[in-house]
Every structure is written in C-alpha cells, then in structure tokens.
Amino acid sequence: MVNYENSTINQMDVNGVFKTIEEENISFLDFWFVDIFGELHRMGMPSYAVSEENFENGLEKLDASSIVGFKAVNKSDMILKPDPSTFRILPPDYDNGHRKNARIICDLYEGNTTESSRYNRDSRGITHKASAKLAEAGLTHTNWGPEVEFFVFDTINVYPSPYAATHSYGGSGYSIESKESPWAKGNISTAIDIKEGYYPSQPKDTLETFRKDICDDLYKYFGIKIEAEHHEVATSGQCEINLVYDEMTAMADNIISVKNVVKVKAKRRNKVATFMPKPIYGDNASAMHTHQSLWNGKTNAMYDPDDDIAQLSQIGRYYVGGILEHAQALCAISNPTTNSYKRLVPGFEAPVNMCWGMGNRSAAIRVPMYYRNQEKSKRIEYRVPDPTANIYLLEAALLLAGLDGIKKKIDPGSPVEENVYRLSAEKKREYKIGSLPVSLKGALDALKSDMGFLEDVFTKDFLDKYMDLKYKEYVAFAQTPTAWEVSMYADS
Numbered sequence: 343m344v345n346y347e348n349s350t351i352n353q354m355d356v357n358g359v360f361k362t363i364e365e366e367n368i369s370f371l372d373f374w375f376v377d378i379f380g381e382l383h384r385m386g387m388p389s390y391a392v393s394e395e396n397f398e399n400g401l402e403k404l405d406a407s408s409i410v411g412f413k414a415v416n417k418s419d420m421i422l423k424p425d426p427s428t429f430r431i432l433p434p435d436y437d438n439g440h441r442k443n444a445r446i447i448c449d450l451y452e453g454n455t456t457e458s459s460r461y462n463r464d465s466r467g468i469t470h471k472a473s474a475k476l477a478e479a480g481l482t483h484t485n486w487g488p489e490v491e492f493f494v495f496d497t498i499n500v501y502p503s504p505y506a507a508t509h510s511y512g513g514s515g516y517s518i519e520s521k522e523s524p525w526a527k528g529n530i531s532t533a534i535d536i537k538e539g540y541y542p543s544q545p546k547d548t549l550e551t552f553r554k555d556i557c558d559d560l561y562k563y564f565g566i567k568i569e570a571e572h573h574e575v576a577t578s579g580q581c582e583i584n585l586v587y588d589e590m591t592a593m594a595d596n597i598i599s600v601k602n603v604v605k606v607k608a609k610r611r612n613k614v615a616t617f618m619p620k621p622i623y624g625d626n627a628s629a630m631h632t633h634q635s636l637w638n639g640k641t642n643a644m645y646d647p648d649d650d651i652a653q654l655s656q657i658g659r660y661y662v663g664g665i666l667e668h669a670q671a672l673c674a675i676s677n678p679t680t681n682s683y684k685r686l687v688p689g690f691e692a693p694v695n696m697c698w699g700m701g702n703r704s705a706a707i708r709v710p711m712y713y714r715n716q717e718k719s720k721r722i723e724y725r726v727p728d729p730t731a732n733i734y735l736l737e738a739a740l741l742l743a744g745l746d747g748i749k750k751k752i753d754p755g756s757p758v759e760e761n762v763y764r765l766s767a768e769k770k771r772e773y774k775i776g777s778l779p780v781s782l783k784g785a786l787d788a789l790k791s792d793m794g795f796l797e798d799v800f801t802k803d804f805l806d807k808y809m810d811l812k813y814k815e816y817v818a819f820a821q822t823p824t825a826w827e828v829s830m831y832a833d834s
Contacts, residue, residue, distance in 0.1 A: 356397045359429045363389050369441040373422055375448045376465050378411040378808055380732025382602055397424055400455045411807055422448040423455050433559040435610045447595055462801045465734035469591050471799045472738035479748050485635045487587040490600055491628035492617045494549055494579040494608055495520045515825040520578035521548050534577040536625045547573045553581055566596050575626040590737045597733040617729035620684035627685035630729040635721040645720035652700045652709045662698050662707055663754035664747015669696045670788035673779050675739045676727035680782050680819040693725045696776040697758045704762040746795040782816045
C-alpha cells in the first residue's frame, strides 16, 4: 500500500500513476464514475492495457444509454477521462482472488476531452463548475466536512422477493436482523433499545471493530483522514464516521469512497450496510450533516471576531440566508428519496423547520459554538441532508444557494436559541420560521418553482431530467400498497 503520511497524493500526475503501478505490481485498474443519483459504477482494465494516451484522450468505453438518466441509445457513445490525482490502491477486501487493484475516478465527456465537451449530466463536473463560481464572490475555495451515518445489519430480508416489493405482486414485507436489536433472540448482552444507541461501549456496540477496520483502510489506502467514529442513536447497528474537512471536489470523491468501502467491507463479513435514512420504524434515522466554510486564501471568510452573537461574518450570514431561502428546493437534492421524508418528521432529532441557531441542533442550520475565537473552525452545519444524496450535487447546490444569498444580500434573520421542536405555530409565525417539504413530491414541486439559482451550473436539461426521474419514483411509491396498509385496511 502507499504510505500516505505527509504524502502529496492529491498532486499525483500520470507519471506517478504508472510508476506506482509498476512498483506496487498493480494487476487491474478500476475506473469509477457516478450517475446523476450518485450511484457508483466501474469499468476494469488490466494495468498493462492502460496507456498514458488514455489519460489525455480518455477511454472510449462508455455506453451511456445503459446508465439511468444519461443518453439515448442513438447517441450513447461517451468518454471516460481518468483523473490521475484520484489514483488509489484498493484494500484487499476488493478482490477475493488476491490481486492488487487500484481505482481512478473519471470525468465524463462527449466527442473529445476539451473542457467545452464536458458532459452536462456529469455530477463531478457540476461540482467543478460550482466551485469556479467562488471567484465571483471574491473567494478562493471552500472546506466541507460531512458526517456520514449508516446502518449495518446482519441481514435484510425482503419477501417473497425484492421484485414483489417494488411491484407489489402478491404483496411483500421485510424483516431486519441484528444482534443489537431488542427483538433479536439470545442477545441479552448486546441488545440496544430504541433511541438508546448513542456512544455505547462493548459488548453492546458490536460494530466497534468493524468501524475501526473501515477507518484504517480509508486512511491507509485512500489517504482519507478520519476525525471520529462511533455508534449512533438508533438500535440495530447505526454508525457514524466523521471525516476531516477537505476542498469540495476532493471531499465528494472521499464520500463516494467511504460509502463503497463500507458496503464492500460489510459484504465480506456477511453483513449488509445501508445508507437509506429510515429503515426502522419508531427510531432515529441516518443523516449526513454537512459542515461548510468559505475561504479567501488563508482567511476564513465566515469568521468575524467582532460579531458578538456567533462570530459569524456578514458574508457568512448572507450565505446562511441563501441556503434558508432555497431550503425547500434544496430538499429535492439533499433528501432525494421517498424514504428521506420518513426521517424529516418531528421527534427524531431531524430538522423540519427553516431557521438557524448557535449550537442549536433543532435548527436546520447550526453554527457550532464549542469555542470562541477559533477562526479555523468557524463554519456552518446544514443538518437537513441524508446519505442518499448525491454528494457532488449536494455540495454544488448548497454552495450555489449560499452564493446567491451573498449576491442578493439575503438576511437570515436572528438566530433561534429556543428548542424549535417545542415552538407553537404562533411562535413560528412570529419568528418567520417556515417548514421543509413533507414528501419527495413537495420537494420536487419546490425545486420546479425555484431552480433559477442552479441553472447556470446544473443546466435546465439536467434539472428537467433529474426531476422527471424522481417524479416517476414518487408516483411508483405512491401507487404501491405496503404491508402496513394491508394490515390496517384489509378488514375494512
């Protein structure tokens, strides 16, 4: 494996890639890319079949008509262009045949690999375009730090079949098995009750070693630094891994790696990892709280030591204002599944109201206040997203919303310091606190009426296609009978 300590891995060029392939005896290269929903795809090649020309002119390997949301069958040829800075040796879990493999993340192009030919539905390209908008606000870069939550179960059983679940022919149900669940047999020493899973120790925390193995591999093989890992609030194996902050494209690449490593490592241990927000009724769901800060060189543009309230600069306030202004539309990207809205409900520590506060976890936006006079750590935390979001689109959309706030000088109002969950409807009206959508359709409707701040980067073509596919997803969900409905209404 590559030693990432004090490494310049992010600056690795094509020559460095081929030198490492030779020195480390890499057998195969996996070329990674994501679709418009952030799902990871790969194409593999023997290392001897890869040339330097492939990095310049790309790989003529992609049938884009076979990727949901990409191209029509009559215009399906596309190019994968490898980004050498993303070269990483993969952990042994990725190959039962004991070969040594590496991965490279690719950008998508049409016709050639000039910048003007970048595919407009390439999520990674959208992140690049959004980042380029920073200069218009006098900024150089952003830092991002998502908190990734997920569940690791022993099994998820869908019966009679996954096909029956999605089509409801003959009805369907599911069950979840975990040594930590209060409904499992023979688990007296490992059972965790509903909402009692925050920071338990062994033996109740049955996944401590699993998370440590993940963190070790992320650092050793990917150069991804971990801030912390722990069990989360829910029962049955809810986990959280926090990453050390990084620039937005690099962080998005890291999140894709984290999610894939988690899934692969779980599979190799005969477990199943899921990033769906709400798999268990009555318990907390998985979020992806997203920390972000704005920088001009070495200066944190969000920090103002003279601000008596939150030490948040005026630019930072406008940025918060922009996100709150567009929060309903953002939900279509930050919370993109029907299951997302089973998380965004009162009573489970998830935000449902559009407001901001200092250290207030009941608000949609929180300004952490652990210490004062800490320029480096001044940031905002957007608490709405969940881990089904396409991280590239999420970061781009949040940045564009915030920059729109800066451009238009949108005032977010005063911070709310009360528990927003307990505020009366009258008090919310007084504080001008709006509500987030309660369904995927509501979020899509909001995006449809408020997409102008995104169009310059996302393009109308991309947004129209994204919404079309997501509307179809919602309609299929709305028309599918569930086990709960059958149980409730079959005897009506």
